Amino acid sequence: MTDTSTLEFQVTRNLAAKTDAQRDEILANPGFGQYFTDHMVDVCWSENGGWHRPRVQPYGPISLDPAASVLHYGQEIFEGIKAYRHADGSVHTFRPLENAHRLQRSARRMALPELPEEIFVQSLRELIAQDVAWVPSGADQSLYFRPFMFAKEAFLGVRPAKKVAYYLIASPAGAYFAGGVKPVSIWLSEDYARAGKGGTGAAKTGGNYASSLIAQAEAAEHGCDQVVFLRDGNVEELGGMNVVFVMKDGTIVTPESDSILQGITRDSILQLAADRGHTVERRAISLQEWRDGVANGDIVEVFACGTAAVLSPIGVLKGEGFEDVQPLGELAASLRQELTDIQYGRAEDKHNWLVRLSD
Incomplete structure (x- = not known):
């Protein structure tokens, strides 16, 4: 070696x-x-x-x-x-x-x-x-x-x-959201899969993104900003971002499987939420749990996160024959602000996440 x-x-x-x-x-x-x-x-x-x-x-x-x-x-x-x-x-x-x-x-x-x-x-x-x-x-x-x-x-x-x-x-x-962060609309892809069991979903490889482009085009045709994928009825992730759910008791839930990319932005946001006392769960969450949770008030916020956009609240979930307006809260915006304040040196870096590259 x-x-x-x-x-x-x-x-x-x-x-x-x-x-x-x-x-x-x-x-x-x-x-x-x-x-x-x-x-x-x-x-x-x-x-x-x-x-x-x-x-x-x-x-x-x-x-x-x-x-x-x-x-x-x-x-x-x-x-x-x-x-x-x-x-x-x-x-x-x-x-x-x-x-x-x-x-x-x-x-x-x-x-x-x-x-x-x-x-x-x-x-x-x-x-x-x-x-x-x-x-x-x-x-x-x-x-x-x-x-x-x-x-x-x-x-x-x-x-x-x-x-x-x-x-x-x-x-x-530049700033990912010109004029401030705005809720995004999500299209539910039921005809295409991003990755499967034993596949390359957990790897950051170009083929995963290539296979998502047709679904992303479908989302655009339905007036949506992004696409979300399922696997066996469970929520996976968007074309290029992880998904996070906020429950009414303050619990933070994010999908977990061997075909989901382990997002560094997501992990950082979850750590900040845990620092505030929130319980964090990484587990399977079904589309049915998502839709029912929004309808009955068990889910109070849904957002997506990734390196490019940092954090984006989800405002609408659309699919064939339905359109669910998503609840908007204050936690997503607060966590985004806290994370970016750390990244830009405006807040204390308690976890020693920053590495200096140049004076």
Whole structure:
């Protein structure tokens, strides 16, 4: 096994980097996932050499052989994590070891090599060292990191690849909800499944999202913002977010199964709720329990959560032949505010979730 503790990142500066004026124009209204910083990280892996050749290089196209196995068999995983600029100008990220560990779990499921956590965290530091000016300072703005790994070996046999690449790119992100957080509408998908028992649902891999796109399109056709999936009559998750229910006795319930992605934002919100004295339950919750609970008042709030949007109250659940208006309360907004206050350094980080990337 390669000793990754001795790996040193080689840096090649982007001679065509954006000017200060060009960057400032982008940061004034970055949107989400539309613009990218000047550099990216690239680390190689091979069966014989292990992890090697870590580099920071100019952001640009990736050259792949047409037979690269990722193009044919989808052996690919990714993550999503943010950097936040604090009032003193320093830059921090949030729970990066949790993202590193989830990337490792995804790698195991997809027969890819596990990236050591120290390389994962160092890749964030190395990219920030070159592109720190890209971290915006506006309200609810952040720099969104997209770490990803894929099989690049050129072959057409069905087996785990012997050559793999890890990359890290970053994109400035504006406030997800322009004008403030608004309740979202959800379409119930009954014809499509996101994942099944023994499948890849708990891995953050592109195929899960590809399979959700037709259901998301169906949701849009019915005037909904997002889609929710079922498995054996139980609620799973949305196309890209976890679901959380607030019961009238204050208990917080979230679906749990081997086909649900373990959301880091969800875990953080549940911890904050537990800190306040709420009982937290991770268990199966059926569609019938959801609909009956809203109808009889047992469920007093429903919200979705994930890295990009942080937390979104659910205002409507639609399906074939029904439309259930969801109750709106104050807990979701309060938890969102508490979490973002920690991330942006406005509140005490009692759980030591923040990691400084730059002064």
